[in-house]
Amino acid sequence: MHTLVIGLGSMGFGAAVSCVRQGIKTTGFDLNPEALKRFEAEGGLAAPSLDTCHEIDCVLIFVVNASQAQSVLFDSSLFDALNPEALVINCVTLAPSTAVDIANRVETQGFRYIDAPVSGGAAKALQGRMSIMASGSRHAMMDAKPVFDAIAEHVFELGDRAGHGSQMKLINQLLAGVHIAAAAEAMNLAASLDMDLHKVIDVISQCAGSSWMFENRAPHIADGDYRPLSSVNIFVKDLGIVTEEASHQQVVTPLSDAALALYREASDAGLGGEDDSAVVKVLAKQSNVTLPGSSQ
DSSP, rough: EEEEEOOSHHHHHHHHHHHHTTTTOOEEOSOOOHHHHHHHHTTTTSSGGGGGSSSSEEEEEEOOHHHHHHHHHHSHHHHHHEEEEEEEOOOOOHHHHHHHHHHHHHHHHTEEEEOOOOSSSSHHHHTOOEEEEEBBOOOHHHHHHHHHHEEEEEEEEESSTTTTHHHHHHHHHHHHHHHHHHHHHHHHHHHHHTHHHHHHHHTTTSSSTTHHHHHHHHHHHHHHHHOOBBHHHHHHHHHHHHHHHHHHTOOOOOOHHHHHHHHHHHHHIIISSSSSSGHHHHHHHHHHHHOOOOOO
């Protein structure tokens, strides 16, 4: 199976390398030449453009948002590179309605589509241990198994139609975004009390107030290290999808609304490209709190 991975960012790169490690012929495409060089160094094939790709059996899409995914699919020569009935596996976080629309357009072209948003972070992606929330036809899911086995620790099969995977990712991102904001708030309060932030992490990680996001992101704050693994702007996008979808369903989401406002404020302050835990800087500034690595 010749697999093409489009988007060699933190998650896409990990997925592409995991495929190579499992002996799957894998081509990577990214607009960043450095990402292509890095992938070649791991044994992958680098495509300078989609025009150079041929006889692809499976394409994994790891771009940033719905607009980029639609552009890759419908404004490029990608379909010319695919074999008949090739698999199109879209791993981008999308509104469920958008996932359904994209699936219909892809299937009209004679290809098979799997709605497959992912979770787990860059480290798990590089280990081939992501979680995939997938929905698509039984036949497509069966044919995708070698690729899913290479890149994922957990594959949740959520139905035979596109949209169900994106619905589950919507719930995941609601919780993830709120948990990061809550972790930032807690760490900011701890810093204001002159507590040892690493000790806070050690204790809370063993107590009922912990969460996966607290355990993963709080160390970034304690270390003053905001190099992006998942950026502030990702949650501006994802919580925007959550709140818009909830609004369409006439469902109130007060915690998501508050968290989204914090991410947007951080982005407007020039922090959009930093790690999502950098929302703590907004809270610290408003609280006159000095964080590790800060001169405030």
